[in-house]
Amino acid sequence: MQVKNTAECNMKKYLTLLLLLPLASIAVHSQSIGVTVIAASVGGSISMDSYVWNIAFANDGVTSYLNDQQSIMTIKSGTKKNFHVDFSSQNLGYVKQGSNQIPYFLKATLITSGYTGIVGTPPIVVGYVQLTSTQTITFNKRTGGAGIQFSIGFQIPAYSEFYESGNYTDVLTISYAAP
Amino acid sequence: MKKFVVFLVIALVAGSLAWSATIGITVNAAQKLEVTVDAATWTIALDNTGTAIDVPNQGQLTVKSSKASYTVTFTSTNSGTLNNGSYTIPYKVKVDTSSWVAGVATNNLSSYTQLTTAKTIVFQLRTPTAGKTFPIGFNIEAYTDYYVDGAYTDTITISIAQS
Numbered sequence: 207m208q209v210k211n212t213a214e215c216n217m218k219k220y221l222t223l224l225l226l227l228p229l230a231s232i233a234v235h236s237q238s239i240g241v242t243v244i245a246a247s248v249g250g251s252i253s254m255d256s257y258v259w260n261i262a263f264a265n266d267g268v269t270s271y272l273n274d275q276q277s278i279m280t281i282k283s284g285t286k287k288n289f290h291v292d293f294s295s296q297n298l299g300y301v302k303q304g305s306n307q308i309p310y311f312l313k314a315t316l317i318t319s320g321y322t323g324i325v326g327t328p329p330i331v332v333g334y335v336q337l338t339s340t341q342t343i344t345f346n347k348r349t350g351g352a353g354i355q356f357s358i359g360f361q362i363p364a365y366s367e368f369y370e371s372g373n374y375t376d377v378l379t380i381s382y383a384a385p
Numbered sequence: 386m387k388k389f390v391v392f393l394v395i396a397l398v399a400g401s402l403a404w405s406a407t408i409g410i411t412v413n414a415a416q417k418l419e420v421t422v423d424a425a426t427w428t429i430a431l432d433n434t435g436t437a438i439d440v441p442n443q444g445q446l447t448v449k450s451s452k453a454s455y456t457v458t459f460t461s462t463n464s465g466t467l468n469n470g471s472y473t474i475p476y477k478v479k480v481d482t483s484s485w486v487a488g489v490a491t492n493n494l495s496s497y498t499q500l501t502t503a504k505t506i507v508f509q510l511r512t513p514t515a516g517k518t519f520p521i522g523f524n525i526e527a528y529t530d531y532y533v534d535g536a537y538t539d540t541i542t543i544s545i546a547q548s
Contacts (some may be wrong), residue, residue, distance in 0.1 A: 252406045259408060265415040265451055267514020277408070301412045308412060362412065368451035368511045371416035381405035 250284040250349075250382045252291065254358075263308070263362055265369055274315065276360035279380065282353035283345065286384035287323075290344045294379050299336035301374035308374050311336050313359040314343065321354045323347025334361045337378070417451040419516070420545045427523065431474070431537075435528050443523035446480060446543065448508070449516040454548035456507050459541060461500035467537030474537050475499055479522040480506060488517065497524045500541065507548060 255278040263271050283289055293312065300307040311334035316324065325344040329335050423445040429438065448457060459478065466473040477497035482489045488510035498504055 249404060251404045254406050254408060257406065257408050259410045261410070261412045263412050263414045265417060271412075279406070301410055303414075308414065310410070310412070360410075366514055368417055368449070368514055369414045370453060370511065371414050371451040374412040374414060376410045378408040378410055379405055380408070 250286060250289055250384055251282045251353075252380055252382045253280045254278070254380075255280075259360065261360065261362075263369070265371060267366055267368065268364055270364040271360070271362040273361075274313070274359040275357045277358045278317075279314070279356045279358050280353045281345075281349060281356070281382065282351070283347075283349040284384070285348070287348045288344075288346055289382060289384035290342050292379075292381045292383065293330060293337055293341040293343075294381070295337035296377040296379070299338045301376045303370060303372050303374045306370045306374070308362060308369050309336055310376070311361040311363075312341075312378075313361070315357045315359065316354065317357050318354040321347070321349065323349070323354075334359065414451065416547075417449055417514075418455060418545045418547060419447075419449040420457060420543050421447045421449075421516075422521070422543065423447075429523065431525065431532065433531050433534065437527040438523065438525040440524075441479075441481070441522040442520045443478075444521040445518050446521050447516040447518045448512055448545065449514070450508065450512050450545065452547045453511050454507075454509060456505050456546055456548050458503050458505050458544045458546070459494060459500055460503045460544075462540040462542070465499035465501045465539075467539045469533065469535045469537040472533045472535075472537070474525060474532055476539070477524040477526070478541070479524070481520045481522065482506065484519065485510075485517050488512070497522065 256276075259276055261271060261273075261276075281291060293314070297307065299311075300309050302308075312330060313334045314328075314330050316331070323345045324331065325346050328341065328343045330341040331343060335341055427443055429440070429443075431438065446457075459480075463473070465477070466475050477499045478494065479497045480492065480494040482492050482495065488508055489506065490509040491505070491507040493504045494506060
């Protein structure tokens with residue numbers, strides 16, 4: 207009889223525990239855990255397929271120089287969606303040889319399909335421009351890991367006077383900045 | 386913990402860095418130094434009357450240069466004479482550069498000159514791409530003796546070089 211009572215008593219404890227378990231489980235699920243993931247900020251980058259441009263100019267007063275793909279520029283935005291790329295010239299859009307100078311013009315043509323992050327219609331994207339001042343392309347979308355590519359065109363128009371023959375140089379700087 | 390903090394700081398700095406690419410551009414403007422004449426041969430009638438021949442516009446010389454300093458040189462194969470075997474007729478030439486005073490530093494052919502030696506015109510300005518054109522004059526002075534009849538020839542060579 208005592209054995210039976212002991213068994214019944216154990217059964218009751220077991221049932222009680224089974225009843226309490228869901229309650230305990232509910233209590234656990236009602237707890238909140240704050241999870242914070244900090245994604246490191248990764249900066250953007252600009253790279254070119256060529257950092258030295260050597261250009262032969264006919265200098266005959268008739269023949270202009272035009273290469274719509276003088277170089278390929280790759281832009282990677284990193285983690286920022288708002289960024290801009292600036293084009294500037296050390297000689298303000300001229301290649302120089304001493305006091306002699308030749309004006310030149312640049313154009314950036316997006317060749318990566320499907321990217322729609324260019325803000326507005328920057329002049330350097332619309333057509334050839336002389337870098338008498340800094341030209342800017344503003345972006346509002348990230349580029350993806352592979353980046354986006356632009357074809358950089360270079361132009362020297364024909365001119366009715368001979369330029370003094372020889373080598374004319376300039377330094378073009380293309381900068382990426384994210385606010 | 387310190388490593389984590391350092392990593393975060395570096396990540397933030399990298400995130401705010403501006404990147405740039407620098408491109409060196411070199412344009413080589415081709416050199417242009419050229420002289421041409423409107424006619425490669427001159428055929429001149431000498432009537433053998435003793436009368437001088439003076440043709441101020443016998444030919445046209447066109448000069449093109451992408452250099453500011455250059456020299457045009459005239460030379461004669463026979464040192465300024467037309468030859469027919471052992472017979473000779475002295476002649477003179479001139480180049481009228483008065484239409485471009487600013488571009489000419491020295492013209493040693495501004496008046497009729499016999500090409501006993503090379504004669505030069507020194508320029509000091511680049512020409513337009515169309516070039517500058519100057520008349521070449523030809524002269525045989527009056528004479529008192531007949532020249533033996535026949536064809537007398539010479540070759541004038543005009544060259545251009547950077548000074």
